[in-house]
Amino acid sequence: MSYSTGLYLLCFLPCTTLLYYLIPLRFRFLVLLASSFLFYLLGNGSLPFFLLLSTLIVYSAALLMNRLGGREKKKKKRLLWGSLLLLFGLLFFFKYFNFFSRNVNLLLGRLSSGGKLPILSLLLPMGISFYTLQAASYLIDVSRGKYPADRNFGRFLLYMCFFPHIMEGPIARYDQLGTQVYEGHPFSYENITGGLQLILWGLFKKLVIADRANMFVNTVFESWQNYHGFYVLAAALLYTLQLYAEFSGCMDIAAGSAQIFGIQLAENFRHPFSSRSINEFWQRWHISLGSWLRDYVFYGVSLSRPFKRLSQWARKRLPAHLAKWFPVTCALFLVWFGNGMWHGASWKYIFYGLYYFFLLSLGTLLDPLFRNIPGRLGIGKNGRAYRGFQRIRTFSIVVIGMLLFRAASLKTGIKMVFSIFRGFSLSVLTDGSILRMGCDGADLIVLSAGLIIMAAAGHLKERGKNLRGEIAALPLPVRWAIYYSGIFSVLILGAYGTGYAAVDFIYAHF
Amino acid sequence: MKRHPAVRYIIRSISFLCILFLLLTAAGDILAPKDNTHLGTYDYGGFYGLPKNTLDTAVIGDSNASEGIAVPELWGNYGYTCYTSGGAWHDASQSYRALKEILSCQKPKLVILETDTLYQGSGIAAAENSLKTMMESWFPSIRFHNRFKDLKAHDFISPKDYSWVPEMHGYSYRTEITPYSGDYMADTGASAPLDPTQLFYLNRIVSLCRKHHVKLLLLSIPSPNGWSMAKHKAVSAFAGSHGILFLDYNAALEKTGIDWQTDTRDTTHLNYSGARKVTVSLGEYLSQNYRLPDHRGQSGYEKWQEDYEAYRRTVPEN
Numbered sequence: 097m098s099y100s101t102g103l104y105l106l107c108f109l110p111c112t113t114l115l116y117y118l119i120p121l122r123f124r125f126l127v128l129l130a131s132s133f134l135f136y137l138l139g140n141g142s143l144p145f146f147l148l149l150s151t152l153i154v155y156s157a158a159l160l161m162n163r164l165g166g167r168e169k170k171k172k173k174r175l176l177w178g179s180l181l182l183l184f185g186l187l188f189f190f191k192y193f194n195f196f197s198r199n200v201n202l203l204l205g206r207l208s209s210g211g212k213l214p215i216l217s218l219l220l221p222m223g224i225s226f227y228t229l230q231a232a233s234y235l236i237d238v239s240r241g242k243y244p245a246d247r248n249f250g251r252f253l254l255y256m257c258f259f260p261h262i263m264e265g266p267i268a269r270y271d272q273l274g275t276q277v278y279e280g281h282p283f284s285y286e287n288i289t290g291g292l293q294l295i296l297w298g299l300f301k302k303l304v305i306a307d308r309a310n311m312f313v314n315t316v317f318e319s320w321q322n323y324h325g326f327y328v329l330a331a332a333l334l335y336t337l338q339l340y341a342e343f344s345g346c347m348d349i350a351a352g353s354a355q356i357f358g359i360q361l362a363e364n365f366r367h368p369f370s371s372r373s374i375n376e377f378w379q380r381w382h383i384s385l386g387s388w389l390r391d392y393v394f395y396g397v398s399l400s401r402p403f404k405r406l407s408q409w410a411r412k413r414l415p416a417h418l419a420k421w422f423p424v425t426c427a428l429f430l431v432w433f434g435n436g437m438w439h440g441a442s443w444k445y446i447f448y449g450l451y452y453f454f455l456l457s458l459g460t461l462l463d464p465l466f467r468n469i470p471g472r473l474g475i476g477k478n479g480r481a482y483r484g485f486q487r488i489r490t491f492s493i494v495v496i497g498m499l500l501f502r503a504a505s506l507k508t509g510i511k512m513v514f515s516i517f518r519g520f521s522l523s524v525l526t527d528g529s530i531l532r533m534g535c536d537g538a539d540l541i542v543l544s545a546g547l548i549i550m551a552a553a554g555h556l557k558e559r560g561k562n563l564r565g566e567i568a569a570l571p572l573p574v575r576w577a578i579y580y581s582g583i584f585s586v587l588i589l590g591a592y593g594t595g596y597a598a599v600d601f602i603y604a605h606f
Numbered sequence: 607m608k609r610h611p612a613v614r615y616i617i618r619s620i621s622f623l624c625i626l627f628l629l630l631t632a633a634g635d636i637l638a639p640k641d642n643t644h645l646g647t648y649d650y651g652g653f654y655g656l657p658k659n660t661l662d663t664a665v666i667g668d669s670n671a672s673e674g675i676a677v678p679e680l681w682g683n684y685g686y687t688c689y690t691s692g693g694a695w696h697d698a699s700q701s702y703r704a705l706k707e708i709l710s711c712q713k714p715k716l717v718i719l720e721t722d723t724l725y726q727g728s729g730i731a732a733a734e735n736s737l738k739t740m741m742e743s744w745f746p747s748i749r750f751h752n753r754f755k756d757l758k759a760h761d762f763i764s765p766k767d768y769s770w771v772p773e774m775h776g777y778s779y780r781t782e783i784t785p786y787s788g789d790y791m792a793d794t795g796a797s798a799p800l801d802p803t804q805l806f807y808l809n810r811i812v813s814l815c816r817k818h819h820v821k822l823l824l825l826s827i828p829s830p831n832g833w834s835m836a837k838h839k840a841v842s843a844f845a846g847s848h849g850i851l852f853l854d855y856n857a858a859l860e861k862t863g864i865d866w867q868t869d870t871r872d873t874t875h876l877n878y879s880g881a882r883k884v885t886v887s888l889g890e891y892l893s894q895n896y897r898l899p900d901h902r903g904q905s906g907y908e909k910w911q912e913d914y915e916a917y918r919r920t921v922p923e924n
Contacts, residue, residue, distance in 0.1 A: 538755035
């Protein structure tokens, strides 16, 4: 059951809301727990077993670590690593086993060795990539003494399986969400209307923008051999915007659903296309994944004993800039390799992660060379033109990355990047051929208008405007006119129903 | 007097929803097609153009219904007025909607439900689809939302003109041939229970027919890719327990004389040759089991004869 379907929006969510507010405060978490399980069962059929298994492993390990307290550090560490191994072992088995098997078999085939690993028919448990990271963060935080282990299994289970975030995140932290989901929230009209507004905005992004862009994107990516030049560039550009509209739209629906119950989910996107550097982009795009990798991989690795020794070694033997760069780059490698791997079991995803690793580490390495160039050219670093240049540069890098991400394989992605420069002509915009790419004229107008509205809303938010607050302060007729326009935009202009292929949320497959 | 906030919120919410309902209804009037040529796939909405209460038999179902019965033959051979309101991928909820629409302007004596529609989707997807169908029935603005692209000035002012009747009365004439060989009706012991959502709408179809005193016939058109013995058993069990006749041509292929080397266009749907054979057999069955009137030569039915002659000019001589 997808968040943008009628079944979720018109049946599941209203019934859960009604039940939630009908029963006493202290039992309300039970409604969320039961509905989360129902959501999981409806979405994934038979596999909540593995979610329960991961929850049990982490819950028990955290309690044991708590019992050990400050004593027996080695035992605690072993317990932590053992449970992390089990947790990530499940993820590896379901998500990466076949990828691993295929590559090992390929290697053995090349080496003419007889052995062969099996290719299993596996069904990926829904949300495993998300809840595994959530569970790991809880376990590591408990081991670090950030907060004590939770004795209440129901509360911990709800943190793991809370239905608005189980499918696509955001990847929650226990100290931010654990108590929130458990404690009963009193009915609030503002929460209900605020939540519904967010859901409407998410649906607009998903159905009007993302699913309409998908028609063009699919046409090019599904038969990429037939396209080059402007078509490939436009498809890569539209895919970038599609993914943003869809993923951030899903986050809005998730956050809106949670807000209806008085629960605040973490922000996962902050106008990423206004970023002036790749680093900044990843602080604004899929924030919960970036911060997870930063807190548990980058810091975890950087502060480990072997890395401290590596830093000491570098400081002794390398020039100052390189000595600083080298250990950071080693830790960054693991972060970006992890980022790529997390997205999927395919070389293209690994390459996607390493693409950013390469650009970031090269940028840091060459920074002393380029740092002063704008000054020498008399360009102000904070001037509008330079900022614009930085934004376009960052956006271009992101678009190329997205092309590699969307392409069927790494090889295809690389070929498509090169095909942009073959036969590039803007005449396709005027000779009508652009209208034969899955989107007709009306589709392109709606898509453009949707993108402008999304960009304007993002820009205003970036400038600190609280749009929802400002709309709420308008006189009732104006406010309602805006809401009706929103509802009608989704219902009339949405790319759904006859003539449109239903598009699943892309990140639900990760 | 100052109202309690809860009362204020309730009044406000109800007002908001009432206005939304009115706006959606108004939008539906504007967006709904002004003629009945494109109310669905195939010639779905052509029955609206028939004079009121002139239809003896209505066929509902998915593409197998539209392509599997050459309905003009029933007029030519027996003088039965029959229309097929089928749709691509129609599931039971959509067939139920088609029946409701037919009953809004016709009083057929017999409704034929092509049973492949009962296996169009299952599980959560079927439930989702049925909810969509329900919403579309309530709000035509949702069903025809994509017509915003084609809106002209007359969409805002002109009344509807649903007078179009396709010459073949809902039959989709196809002549391609893809030979099939195999035994798709072999009993493998597998079961194909009806999905709960499909079963729910099948029961609603049964109830609706009873309410309107219309006889219901379950019919399975030969379809190697679409049908199986497991499905036959499931539908037979339903028909048996509800006292409904079930005519499965897949299980009684010899009655039709279907030759899989010539009679299917894609191994799922029948082509004209196959549809004609099935219709000849179906006509015989209807004449033996139902008392349907022969309207040939009756006044008010001249258009049926004209359409039949046009059909004959289109299809090959036998």
